[in-house]
């Protein structure tokens with residue numbers, strides 16, 4: 001590792017992204033918000049390191065493999081890209097991540113008003129793209145956050161008294177699925193009398209089941225089953241459901257955070273002014289309001305936010321303001337030094 005600077009909850013690293021990321025443990029980052037070189041968009045050396053598109057995409061895929069490894073099961077990733085290779089990058093990403101949105105960052109101002117429109121021979125690209133993704137929950141490339149499984153288990157556990165009431169009644173009379181379908185006209189035996197995906201039958205179906213069970217008990221000269229009136233089952237179901245909701249609240253921390261409101265853009269089209277020129281500006285500096293929006297929506301205070309191509313450290317500064325831990329990596333030494341100074345000033 002070339003050079004690491006720690007400033008309180010921020011770690012800034014002057015290194016190659018791939019070299020550095022290999023030193024991070026699995027599942028250690030809550031949010032990756034990163035802006036890799038777009039390739040052949042800027043004249044700078046760092047944007048022209050590859051022989052061609054396929055060379056660039058191979059390199060980016062190696063980065064994505066590492067991002068997948070370090071991103072926590074309930075983590076989120078926002079990857080910036082230019083319009084030209086956005087489709088290729090989205091396909092690459094889909095091999096590893098569940099792409100949730102292809103966000104269009106529409107710039108309200110730009111060089112297009114001054115250009116010769118006819119000579120473009122295509123529409124002026126006034127957008128950049130942000131691919132927003134999380135882990136697959138399965139079955140493709142799962143890194144399951146455990147939330148869905150916990151919900152299922154909890155529901156089964158909480159509903160056990162009702163599940164057992166139906167299961168035991170059926171077992172004691174040996175009622176078959178065929179008889180249940182014939183009596184109710186519905187193929188619901190596994191839901192009403194099973195543990196997984198259990199459902200309370202509605203009143204009309206329950207009355208039909210009661211009649212069926214009563215006939216079978218009479219023929220077999222056995223004790224009557226399903227004798228509890230439906231309205232009593234509903235009362236018990238409501239009480240158990242309340243308990244279930246309380247328990248779910250405890251599992252919320254397992255879920256991928258996502259909080260948006262009408263006060264911030266919550267659609268996949270965002271309008272943010274590009275950062276205006278100032279001496280020392282990074283040519284690709286991203287607007288602070290856009291980064292704050294991403295960090296607030298997809299992480300919680302105290303989470304670890306990483307930008308593996310931090311440039312001016314715009315992500316790092318926004319993360320710091322919002323009380324997150326941050327890791328920033330930058331290859332270019334001069335730029336790294338400038339960013340360290342700027343972050344120290346922000347602190």
Ligand SMILES: C[S@@+](CC[C@H](N)C(=O)[O-])C[C@H]1O[C@@H](n2cnc3c(N)ncnc32)[C@H](O)[C@@H]1O
Nearest residue numbers: 016017035046282284285286309311312314331
């Ligand atoms: C598109 S810019 C990021 C700009 C940043 N979002 C900002 O707001 O300032 C990409 C940055 O990645 C850096 N970079 C290029 N290749 C890198 C690599 N292999 N590892 C780490 N940083 C790299 C470049 O020097 C450049 O500063």
